[in-house]
Amino acid sequence: MPRLRTLLPYLLLVVGLVLFPLVASTNLVNIGVYVLIFTVAAVGLSLLMGLAGQVSLGQAAFFAVGAYTQAILVTKHGWSMLAALPVAVAAAMLLALLVGVPLLRLRGHFLALATLGLGIIVTVVVRELDYTGGTSGIFGIPKPEFGGRVYNTPAEFFWLLAPVVVLSIALAQKLTHSRIGRALGAVNDSEVAAECLGVDTSGLRLRVFVLAAGYAGLAGVFYAHWLAVVSPEAANFPLSVSFLLMVVLGGLGTVWGALTGAILVETLDEGMRTLIPQIIPGASGEVQLLGFGVVLVLVIILVPGGLAQLWSALVRRFRGTRADPGVAEDAPAALGEELDDLLAQADVPERGSPILQVRGLTKRYGGVVALSEVDLDVHAGEIVALIGPNGAGKTTAFNIITGVMGPTEGSVTVRGQEVQGRRPHVVAALGATRTFQNLQVFRSSTVRGNVMVARHLRSRAGLVPGMLGLDLAEERRTRREADRVLTATGLAAHADRPITALSFGQQRQVEVARALALAPSLLLLDEPMAGLSSGERDHLGEMLRRVRGAGIAVLLVEHDVAAVMALADRIVVLDDGVRIAEGTPAEIRRDPAVIAAYLGSDEDDDAVVHTRSGPAREGDQR
């Protein structure tokens, strides 16, 4: 049944593409050709925007590079269309690689405007170079010819393009359901959590950026052959805007949206060109822009999910909601053999050897010192608790150790490698992962989906295998492993539920399960007991002991003093960013400095830390 449901759109698409030129007027087919060409470019952009969460206002730059390369190779060097095509696409991708490395370090607004600038630079360069034909561009690109047949009517060209479009959509769609797609989806939900599970966000973004450029370049190739001319306009801003419009209208993050978006934009374009002058007499020129502008604003305000959102709302209406399948069976949490199997995957050194060494860690925000000269060691097979009043700097220490932020001074060594200032995925690759005080689950996914992301480092399939479907066996394995983790942590019954349907305490447990799924050698838990029932607490405590038993090191921040005393082998106490005590639970309990620190604690400190790291990070991720 699900197989039919996923295949049906493709069947409809193929039938539609075959029949359309036979039933539609030539004029419509002519528009259809542009729809198909633009769809290919828009599919790439939708991957970039939906999957990688990046806005590009320069998609036309890559479109133009593809078109120009093709035009030059075909008209000046006599290459055939098929021989030139891969070179043209590669040229677009190469440009993306060159500019992507520096540009993708930027976020949000800056990337968008830098890509916009790129489009203008490309426009200016091709306009100024004689080799690219100056302002007039290159003309006389022949219509494609295969086996003596020239594809020069709209219908023929349409059919020539159709398989390209079907493949473009299918490959992109497959990518979104691969390991890479899953990781990027997670990044969109919580970049920091995905990074801490080993997802190299900037690396993946770069790959998607390059891929999107390839799509644009491919579209450019067909554009050049169909129009028979390439001019600097092809790189220009208005075209980038219409690509953006297609993706937004169709629905951000849905590959199919690119097609519906392209259809809509092109018909809107044609329609408004005739409609607006009828409504407003004397209007001439690109007045359809008025419609575009208004539509963009309305869509973003009213239906930010575009057509795809309307569609799924419609489907839900007819089928009834099936968002939450509910709990399959109320399975008691059982720490089965699965847990031991899982923990055995962890690459742990001999018990007692150092896994984490922190030396002289200092963090200053302007004049405020959050951490000062903190030393900390954690060894294989022990549970170390980090405690202290609110605002003592515990979460800051976690953030620096896991690479979420850089220290002002000091070093962090994980398994013999200094990692301070490196990105979280580097730390994760060394076997250290964490949970978060303010939950960072992947909200748009299911419980199993959350855990599968954590298997990122334990699987390999890259972008290309993911697109071509060469990752089947591995995907099956990943899914099986995720189910084992859920069984081991007593969450199996919730596997198919959306994570947001779970209670706060359950979501916390999923976060712990997710961290365990990585099979880490160092596990950092930030207040894992908060919000848990006493039964759940006992269960978690039991699980942590087994984790320790497997030789894994645990660093724990926890307010539940009783739980800490019961679990920890050693306790480190921070106050006001300074380490004031270290020792066994019994020693700490007697330490006068600790007692004084707790009694003198001030509730307001907490608020300060929150506004500093919490909301800022939120904003930063979007």
Add this chain to the structure above:
Amino acid sequence: MRRTAGPHTSGPAAARRTLVALAAALALTASGCAEETADPGAGGDGATGSAGGGDESGPVKMGVVLDITGAGASLGVAERETIELLAEQVNDEGGIGGRELEVIIEDNQSTEDGAAKATNKLLTTDEVHILLGASRTGPSLAMRPLAEQAEIPMISLAANQKIVDGSEWVFKTAQNDRVVLEKMVDDMAAKGYTKVAVARDASGFGEGIPEMLTEIGSDAGIEVTAVEKFAPDATDFTAQMVNVRDANPDAVLIWGIPPAAALAQKAYVQLGIDKPVYQSHGIGNQVFLDEAGESAEGLLAPLGKMLVADQLPDDDPQKEVVNTFVSDYEAKWDKKPSTFAGHAYDGFWIAVNAIEEAGTDPQALRDAIEATADWPGVSGIFTMTPEDHSGLTKDALVLVEIQDGGWTIAEGADAAGSTGR
């Protein structure tokens, strides 16, 4: 990403889908080919031409591609108005040889892409018998290979000689840039100017102008001492004009179309440069006069006779044609026509006359256009030959000076260019 990252549909199903899609795609190509052969409308090379050409009974379809918006709007709008006016006249008088004239006007937004897009549509969808346009050189150059591939005659309304050089199917009506420069060089030589600085349109219209001026002017000892470019949609010309000034020329040639040509003129004068200015025949409309205002006073430009029709001697063979057109145009649109309207007039009638004579068979029609001889149009007296597809000599131009915000035949200039042939 909300919907697509869902882990429900994991590997197997998705991959199977990819494979099926692949197969489907292949099947599609095959079916596509099969359908094509079954489709009688699409028959290989030159299909569109023969499809229309074989039929000598239906309406005559004229496809027109103009720069109605964008940088060339001040040209294209007048051309559209002219074509609409003339098409109405033709159909009121019973069409061409009893066949109705159907004119399809497309806007290319002053871009090459737009021109190619529109031409593709006209050729494949509307299956026109003849193409007119575009208004400017760049878009015309983009149309040329499409017309040639479809083997449909095309008459451009733009200036650059490259549009027609070596072409079998493409003709044009605006005076060649070469004859304009010849006319200018005559005047420069007479005044003893030897150093000329050029500020030219960066698009197709201005391409090759400095080189051509050097070539034509070499006999008269005229050399080009500085070359600057400006985009047709540029609005700031300071840097270019500073360089022009520093070249310290005897005279300056600004080669562009309004509004850029007018804005360049204005910037030139604002910078306090007082060397005489020549402009091209690209400025022949009211937009230029309005925009350039006082700064245009005294500039010289070789222009078609239409703008100075009232100053022509009565025996000028073009006078009647021009006067009729001007009064028809004014009656319909309530404003004076530009020289560009004149280019459209010429293109339209050359096409209609040829169709009247030869019908709509592409080859016969092309031959008929090429056989146009001694035909008095608005822009000059046209004689097409296999070697010359633009048909005008420098006699079609008069040197015009702008005085008191209007066009005046320059004193001492050869108004007797009107002898024509």
Add this chain to the structure above:
Amino acid sequence: MTDLLQLTFSGLAQGAVYGLIALGFVAIFSVREIVNLAQGEYAALAGLAAISGVAAGLPLLVVILLVVPFVVLVSVLIERVAIAPVKKMTPLVSIILTLGVSTALKAIMLLVWGPEARSLSTFPGQNFTVAGVSIRSQELWILGIAAVLGYAVVWFYEHTLHGKALRACAEQPVAARLVGISPRTATMVAFAIAGLVGAVAGVIGSPIYFASWEHGLTLGLKGFVAATLGGLVSFRVAFIGGLMLGVLENLVAGYLDSGYRDAVAFIVLVLVLVLRPQGLALRGSGVRV
């Protein structure tokens, strides 16, 4: 040498226009972290409206007094209609939204004023030449008015309580509330200021740089580049950045090739973003991911 002076001087005047527009970007970004892509349209709109006003026979001063408040009103309306209703403003959403607004504004200008570029009549004064440098009186007007307005804006934000509170709004809403500014008011004030500087830039620039419906985008982008030089948060650097950009553009156009003029800004943009991304990090946030 004369060249250099000439190009630099006329570049400064052009740059002053960029600088004013850059102030608008900073005004809005520092409150809401929105890059307002419609910023350049304000200048185009003001220029075109002023041209119509003068054509209708009104005295220049009256026209300016009408046009500037009009554009400020348009800017505030845009904030009310398009920005305020959005609950969750992300960079992606804000870019698409302001792009939509900008596109719609452009089309409206095309409908009302048609496609051609026009120029406003110059302000009173005589052009003159000093040491071989031609100085257009309008350029002096531009520099003078931009300097006064630019200084006033910088002074407002750096030296008045309300100005400081506005800037603090994004980070410390509590502090802003203390002086009686709600985030809602702050956003509206920011859009009003953006409208003001954009409108003035348009009015003073249109006599020599002309105005047309599609002019706003380029102007806006160049203003944005200038604002980026100041990390989108420094008014002072943004304005000076605008001046520098204007001069640089003119030097490139004069000494290299005028065709590359429009690329200059974006090459600067990419270089700045690549070489000094740390200067562009959001304030006070040490979080890298």
